[in-house]
Amino acid sequence: MQQILLDGWLLRFSRGFTKRANSIVPLYPGLSATETLPEKVRYCENLYAREQLQTIFRLTSINHPEIDTGPLDAHLDQRGYVHTEPTQVLTAPLTGSAAASGFNLLSQEEWLAVYAWMTDMPAAAASLQGAILTGIQGRCAFATIEVNGEPVACGLGVLEQDLLGLFDIVTHPAHRRAGHGTELVSSLLGWGHEQGAGYGYLQMVADNHPAQLLYQNLDFQPLYNYWYRVSA
Secondary structure (H helix, E strand, C coil): EEEECCCCCCEEEEECCCCCCEEEEEHHHHHCCCCCCHHHHHHHHHHHHHHCCCCEEEECCCHHHHHHHHHHHHHHHCCCEEEEEEEEEEEEEECCCCCCCEEECCCCCHHHHHHHHCCCCCCHHHHHHHHHCCCCCCEEEEEEEEECCCEEEEEEEEEECCCCEEEEECHHHHHCCCCCCHHHHHHHHHHHHHHHCEEEEEEEEEECCHHHHHHHHHHCCEEEEEEECCCC
16 A cells, blocks of 8 residues: 555555565665664655554565575564465466356456455455555456356456466365365456466465466476565
């Protein structure tokens, strides 16, 4: 909902809705010749405290000298920040594939109602997610898989130039292990290919073994990892 650039770091604020939308992401080398790493961290901590939020850093395994987060990770560890939620970013080339018979595209409002129902999302959280979705500038596919007119899986595809990002992929608990997640993701990838995208990507918590099998079967490969450091 709000973003601040701070000397190579992107600070995100969304009233506490998800770590990803309320975290600090180092993007490129800082330009400041005077501000030290501890000073930058303390500045961030003050900003997040003002918003009554924990300070959360999102750090990646990308091995590039210009965005090496090793010193920052070590500094946060010394300050007692907790290492949590290791996550894989996966990618796959897109190919033309026919949509599943139950694949449907909804309006943002209709889709959010389905997603909130499937995940038991509280009304306040659904309102925040709706605000974030409204801010997306790229073309979106708010998708569901239906069986006998009832949604059994839903997910979001977002186009950005040659990339299709997949988010909020979920199957209703009563309909899992029936192939609906595969149908949904495959259909979204086909939609992205039709729109001109060449690659799809998604973010998966590392210990989500059912999702690992699903995405491996759809030829997704690991690109890099990330994890969070959360203030105690």
